[in-house]
Amino acid sequence: MKITVNGLLKVFQNSSTPLSLSEVIKDLGHNPKLIVVEFNGIILPQQDWDNQAVKDGDNLEIVTIVGGGA
Numbered sequence: 001m002k003i004t005v006n007g008l009l010k011v012f013q014n015s016s017t018p019l020s021l022s023e024v025i026k027d028l029g030h031n032p033k034l035i036v037v038e039f040n041g042i043i044l045p046q047q048d049w050d051n052q053a054v055k056d057g058d059n060l061e062i063v064t065i066v067g068g069g070a
Helices: 021-028 046-051
Strands: 002-005 008-011 035-039 042-044 059-064
Touching (some): 021 059, 042 046
Antiparallel strands (some): 035 059
């Protein structure tokens, strides 16, 4: 399966079942508590990640949340 993540092509080994967005995020090494994910142009709440299947050609934008302030 080939997907685009933050503008870069990523290739995942095909499995017998589709990967969930949660599995893809884990495989990419992101901490789910520190990111926001846009899936094919739509920001998905974290509670939907387990039920969202990722398929060939999908596009993800992953933004890391950074704390700070003055």
